[in-house]
Amino acid sequence: MSKKFDAIVKREKSLLCNTYGRYPLAVSRASGCRLYDLDGEEYLDFLSGIAVCSLGHSRADLAQVMAEQATKLVHVSNLFYQEPQLDLAEKLLGTCAAGKVFFCNSGAEANEGAIKLARRYMHKVRNEDRHEIITLEKSFHGRTLSTLTATGQSGPIKDGFNPLPEGFVTVPFGNVNALRGAINAHTAAIMIEMVQGEGGVRPLPSDYVADIVALCKENGILLIVDEVQTGLCRTGRFWAHQHYGIVPDIFTSAKALANGLPMGAVLCTDELARGFEPGSHATTFGGGGVVSAVAAKVVDIMLEEKLAERALAMGDFARGEAERLMAKHPGKIVGTRGLGLLFGIELACDGPAVWRGLLEKKVVCNLTQGTILRLVPPLVVEKADIEAFMNVLGEVLDTLPA
Ligand SMILES: Cc1ncc(COP(=O)(O)O)c(C=O)c1O
Known part of the structure; x- marks a missing residue:
C-alpha cells in the first residue's frame, strides 16, 4: 500500500464513524468504466x-445539465411547484404502467415511503386494519428501522437495534406455501425484489412470481416491488418487473436514477396514490431541481441509447464468457445467474481470495453471500472490458486451489 493510502486510512479512523468495511482502495477520480486511485493507477x-x-463515471453531458440547473435554481422546498420534477415525472411514468410518483x-x-403508502392506503382508503408487510429471506430493503426490519437477513444489519418496528414477516424464498401461510387479515402487502x-x-423464478401475484389478488393485498438495484435498464428491461409482465401496485427506484446524485422514487398506480394526501408524507430535498434535471437526462440517455437492450446483450455476452471460464475451471466456477448486467458468478472456491485477487490485479467487483461475484458494470461497458474482466478472473483462478 502506498504512503498516501496509509495516510487516508489513518485520517478516516480519527474522523468517521466506523460503519464501513472498506475495500483497500481510495478512489480519487473516475471516468467511464475506470477508477483511478491516489497514485493515478487505473482500475x-x-x-x-x-x-x-x-x-459511466464523470459524464460531461450530465455535468453540463447539473451546472446549468445549479446556476438557475438549486433548492426552494416542496412547498413550491417546480417544473424539473414534473419533467422527470413525465419521463419516468412514460417508462412503466405507474400513474404517480413521489420523489425522495x-x-x-x-x-x-412504499411501506407507508401501502399501510395508509389500507387504513384510509380501504378502511381496513391491514399493516403487515411480508418479505423474502435474503432480501435487502435498506437501513432505516422499518426497511432493515423488512430485510430478510440477520447479522450486523439488525443486531443491537431492538426494539424493531412491528408488522413485518419474512418467509423462505421460493416457498409459495410459506407465503400463503403468512397471509392473514392484517396483511397489507408482499414486498419483493425481482432479482x-x-x-x-437471485432472480425470482417466473412461476413463483405468478403465484405471488395470484396470492395478492386472491387476498386483496398489495404487491410492492423494490427496484432500487434492478431498475433503470440494469436487468435488460427498463424495470425488472417488466420481464415478468406484471404491474406492481407500488415500486421503488433509487441508485441509478441520477447516476450518482442521491435520489429515490416511489412509483404507484393512480389507485394507490389515493393513500397519500397533503401532510401525510414529505421530504425536504426529494425532487430538487438539480437531481431532477440530471435524472431526466439519465432517462433520456437510457432510452436514446437503448441501454436496456444493451444490458441484455452484454449480460448474454458476459454469461457466454463466464461459461467458457467455467468449462476451464469446473471445480471453481459452478454457475452463473442474474438478469442482464446484474450478473453473478457462483464460486465453489475461496470467494474472498478471488475477490482480493481481482482487486490486486486492478479489477473492482463485489462479492456477495461469500461465494457470488456480483458484476454490475456501467451499462455502457464494452465487450473488450468484459473480456478483460474474464481474463483476469481466469488468471486469479489459476493461482487458487479448487
Ligand atoms: C434492493 C435494494 N433496496 C434498497 C437499498 C437501499 O438503498 P440505499 O442504500 O440508497 O438506502 C438497496 C441498496 O443496496 C438495495 O440494493
Whole structure:
C-alpha cells in the first residue's frame, strides 16, 4: 500500500464513524468504466458504485445539465411547484404502467415511503386494519428501522437495534406455501425484489412470481416491488418487473436514477396514490431541481441509447464468457445467474481470495453471500472490458486451489 493510502486510512479512523468495511482502495477520480486511485493507477470498474453510475463515471453531458440547473435554481422546498420534477415525472411514468410518483433521496427512503403508502392506503382508503408487510429471506430493503426490519437477513444489519418496528414477516424464498401461510387479515402487502442483489444475484423464478401475484389478488393485498438495484435498464428491461409482465401496485427506484446524485422514487398506480394526501408524507430535498434535471437526462440517455437492450446483450455476452471460464475451471466456477448486467458468478472456491485477487490485479467487483461475484458494470461497458474482466478472473483462478 502506498504512503498516501496509509495516510487516508489513518485520517478516516480519527474522523468517521466506523460503519464501513472498506475495500483497500481510495478512489480519487473516475471516468467511464475506470477508477483511478491516489497514485493515478487505473482500475476496471465492474461495480459502478453498486449499480449507481450506470451511464459511466464523470459524464460531461450530465455535468453540463447539473451546472446549468445549479446556476438557475438549486433548492426552494416542496412547498413550491417546480417544473424539473414534473419533467422527470413525465419521463419516468412514460417508462412503466405507474400513474404517480413521489420523489425522495435514497433507496431506503423510497422503500420506507412504499411501506407507508401501502399501510395508509389500507387504513384510509380501504378502511381496513391491514399493516403487515411480508418479505423474502435474503432480501435487502435498506437501513432505516422499518426497511432493515423488512430485510430478510440477520447479522450486523439488525443486531443491537431492538426494539424493531412491528408488522413485518419474512418467509423462505421460493416457498409459495410459506407465503400463503403468512397471509392473514392484517396483511397489507408482499414486498419483493425481482432479482435479489445483496441476496446473491437471485432472480425470482417466473412461476413463483405468478403465484405471488395470484396470492395478492386472491387476498386483496398489495404487491410492492423494490427496484432500487434492478431498475433503470440494469436487468435488460427498463424495470425488472417488466420481464415478468406484471404491474406492481407500488415500486421503488433509487441508485441509478441520477447516476450518482442521491435520489429515490416511489412509483404507484393512480389507485394507490389515493393513500397519500397533503401532510401525510414529505421530504425536504426529494425532487430538487438539480437531481431532477440530471435524472431526466439519465432517462433520456437510457432510452436514446437503448441501454436496456444493451444490458441484455452484454449480460448474454458476459454469461457466454463466464461459461467458457467455467468449462476451464469446473471445480471453481459452478454457475452463473442474474438478469442482464446484474450478473453473478457462483464460486465453489475461496470467494474472498478471488475477490482480493481481482482487486490486486486492478479489477473492482463485489462479492456477495461469500461465494457470488456480483458484476454490475456501467451499462455502457464494452465487450473488450468484459473480456478483460474474464481474463483476469481466469488468471486469479489459476493461482487458487479448487
Ligand atoms: C434492493 C435494494 N433496496 C434498497 C437499498 C437501499 O438503498 P440505499 O442504500 O440508497 O438506502 C438497496 C441498496 O443496496 C438495495 O440494493
